Amino acid sequence: MWIISKIYPYSLSQRLGAICDVLYTMWIRNSIGHLGDHSYIHYPCSLPAGRRQISIGDHTVIQSHTILACWEKYREQTFTPSITIGDHCDIGEYNHLTACNQIKIGNGLLTGRYVYIGDNAHGGLSWEEAAIPPEDRPLCSKGEIVIGNNVWIGDKATILGGVTIGDNVIVGANSVVIHDVPSHCVVAGIPAKVVKSLS
Amino acid sequence: MWIISKIYPYSLSQRLGAICDVLYTMWIRNSIGHLGDHSYIHYPCSLPAGRRQISIGDHTVIQSHTILACWEKYREQTFTPSITIGDHCDIGEYNHLTACNQIKIGNGLLTGRYVYIGDNAHGGLSWEEAAIPPEDRPLCSKGEIVIGNNVWIGDKATILGGVTIGDNVIVGANSVVIHDVPSHCVVAGIPAKVVKSLS
Amino acid sequence: MWIISKIYPYSLSQRLGAICDVLYTMWIRNSIGHLGDHSYIHYPCSLPAGRRQISIGDHTVIQSHTILACWEKYREQTFTPSITIGDHCDIGEYNHLTACNQIKIGNGLLTGRYVYIGDNAHGGLSWEEAAIPPEDRPLCSKGEIVIGNNVWIGDKATILGGVTIGDNVIVGANSVVIHDVPSHCVVAGIPAKVVKSLS
Numbered sequence: 001m002w003i004i005s006k007i008y009p010y011s012l013s014q015r016l017g018a019i020c021d022v023l024y025t026m027w028i029r030n031s032i033g034h035l036g037d038h039s040y041i042h043y044p045c046s047l048p049a050g051r052r053q054i055s056i057g058d059h060t061v062i063q064s065h066t067i068l069a070c071w072e073k074y075r076e077q078t079f080t081p082s083i084t085i086g087d088h089c090d091i092g093e094y095n096h097l098t099a100c101n102q103i104k105i106g107n108g109l110l111t112g113r114y115v116y117i118g119d120n121a122h123g124g125l126s127w128e129e130a131a132i133p134p135e136d137r138p139l140c141s142k143g144e145i146v147i148g149n150n151v152w153i154g155d156k157a158t159i160l161g162g163v164t165i166g167d168n169v170i171v172g173a174n175s176v177v178i179h180d181v182p183s184h185c186v187v188a189g190i191p192a193k194v195v196k197s198l199s
Numbered sequence: 200m201w202i203i204s205k206i207y208p209y210s211l212s213q214r215l216g217a218i219c220d221v222l223y224t225m226w227i228r229n230s231i232g233h234l235g236d237h238s239y240i241h242y243p244c245s246l247p248a249g250r251r252q253i254s255i256g257d258h259t260v261i262q263s264h265t266i267l268a269c270w271e272k273y274r275e276q277t278f279t280p281s282i283t284i285g286d287h288c289d290i291g292e293y294n295h296l297t298a299c300n301q302i303k304i305g306n307g308l309l310t311g312r313y314v315y316i317g318d319n320a321h322g323g324l325s326w327e328e329a330a331i332p333p334e335d336r337p338l339c340s341k342g343e344i345v346i347g348n349n350v351w352i353g354d355k356a357t358i359l360g361g362v363t364i365g366d367n368v369i370v371g372a373n374s375v376v377i378h379d380v381p382s383h384c385v386v387a388g389i390p391a392k393v394v395k396s397l398s
Numbered sequence: 399m400w401i402i403s404k405i406y407p408y409s410l411s412q413r414l415g416a417i418c419d420v421l422y423t424m425w426i427r428n429s430i431g432h433l434g435d436h437s438y439i440h441y442p443c444s445l446p447a448g449r450r451q452i453s454i455g456d457h458t459v460i461q462s463h464t465i466l467a468c469w470e471k472y473r474e475q476t477f478t479p480s481i482t483i484g485d486h487c488d489i490g491e492y493n494h495l496t497a498c499n500q501i502k503i504g505n506g507l508l509t510g511r512y513v514y515i516g517d518n519a520h521g522g523l524s525w526e527e528a529a530i531p532p533e534d535r536p537l538c539s540k541g542e543i544v545i546g547n548n549v550w551i552g553d554k555a556t557i558l559g560g561v562t563i564g565d566n567v568i569v570g571a572n573s574v575v576i577h578d579v580p581s582h583c584v585v586a587g588i589p590a591k592v593v594k595s596l597s
Contacts, residue, residue, distance in 0.1 A: 001424035010429040026200035031209040088531050108531030114313055116354045130367035130397045133287050133307030134351035152532035155514045156355055156554055158372040168528035173556040174574050174588055176373050189588045190373055190388045198528045225399035230408040315553045329566035329596045332486050332506030333550035355554055357571040375572050389572055389587045
């Protein structure tokens with residue numbers, strides 16, 4: 001293995017991985033509604049549903065093992081579910097973006113690993129719905145998710161439906177955002193609350 | 200790559216992935232104590248120990264990258280550790296179920312990604328045990344984990360030993376459940392507390 | 399598939415995986431600053447930057463899908479960023495250790511899955527920095543991270559910059575550690591606080 005590591009060192013495997021990501025993006029871009037210039041989807045990602053309703057801006061990266069899904073078949077609403085991601089975003093590894101309503105992300109979003117952004121829930125909170133398996137409950141949504149510009153979402157944070165996050169916001173690691181977040185602040189905790197205003 | 204994406208589009212890769220999961224289930228089912236009808240284990244999962252003590256009901260799916268482990272070698276108790284999963288469950292991707300005692304899951308469980316359900320801990324809280332490396336402390340358990348029917352566990356939640364969760368419960372994302380949860384409610388936070396009773 | 403599972407059972411695939419990890423370690427060890435005796439890096443891990451500044455002791459395991467990174471290019475400080483891991487540590491799967499300052503880990507650390515230990519942040523909290531995309535903000539660090547001996551960090555915990563954790567500490571699952579932690583205690587929550595002193 002010593003000789004192999006001289007012929008094919010770790011640094012070379014990294015460069016081949018980068019080429020693989022470029023080829024993967026070229027292969028997958030026809031499946032997506034819109035993928036802007038200089039934007040990349042790293043190998044492998046998962047696009048289980050509603051690929052045509054996904055729109056990604058320019059200079060944006062979707063890191064590997066991320067799921068982007070628009071669940072059309074579940075919608076009862078009259079409009080089409082969609083995910084719109086702006087320019088210069090970096091969606092981290094192992095993220096999960098799932099819409100049965102709308103997810104609208106501005107420019108310059110950075111997310112950590114294992115972030116969940118989802119506008120849908122398995123059923124409401126009635127006794128009747130709770131008594132059937134969650135998978136059999138109809139998907140519902142408290143409302144769309146809107147994320148402003150220059151937002152930074154920490155590792156393992158969770159953003160739920162009906163939430164609007166302003167511009168220049170930092171969401172702390174492991175937080176769960178269930179209420180609106182104003183611009184220019186840091187939020188953290190379960191549920192996430194403003195812990196600092198940027199001055 | 201444009202031509203390849205016409206001959207071998209993303210949607211076809213998805214269908215081949217589904218076939219791969221069926222073959223993987225057929226291959227792995229002999230290793231498991233019991234795997235019910237119409238139940239699937241998606242490629243790849245990890246079954247590092249105690250595979251014969253794992254029992255999975257009908258119409259249940261174990262999503263990819265999940266670990267199921269019964270640690271027999273660590274037990275000091277007289278009974279055999281086991282994991283029992285009911286019917287119509289959907290165990291999400293990247294979950295980790297680990298037992299040195301018993302994990303008993305009812306019907307209709309749905310879990311998000313990165314959920315941990317484990318009844319064991321590395322040692323107790325004595326000064327003597329704390330002064331040795333955690334890996335060298337004997338595995339111990341506060342008690343079995345029992346999860347009722349129609350429970351929905353959100354992304355990145357953690358369920359620890361000695362906990363009983365009732366029927367029709369929703370466990371919020373990123374929560375840590377260390378106390379019993381009654382039926383018909385929503386729990387959230389670290390530690391998880393009842394935030395809403397279903398009416 | 400039934401016949402294949404007899405010829406090539408799951409238990410054999412596990413043993414081949416272990417051999418793969420040994421070969422992977424032999425292949426990758428030349429890229430790392432120091433890798434001690436009887437220490438292994440499981441396939442696959444990611445070492446995107448600063449591999450020569452990573453030092454790993456004896457009898458230590460880095461589980462698969464973990465990222466170790468020293469970001470030299472971002473440094474404004476006069477010293478070199480580094481990650482030092484002691485002996486008999488077990489860094490779990492899907493962890494992320496990232497330094498633009500120093501991460502110093504003692505002996506006997508055990509971490510769960512999805513743990514983040516990172517001393518760096520994208521920019522400070524000024525209005526000017528918040529108004530540019532997080533990725534374009536200069537990396538900065540509140541200070542080094544020091545972790546003592548025999549520490550156990552639970553699943554999905556997050557350890558941020560400027561934090562010193564004492565000896566024989568247990569960090570609860572899903573916690574976010576932003577303040578120093580004394581020796582001989584259990585911390586939990588967001589932010590993590592002492593919930594029990596070991597006696």
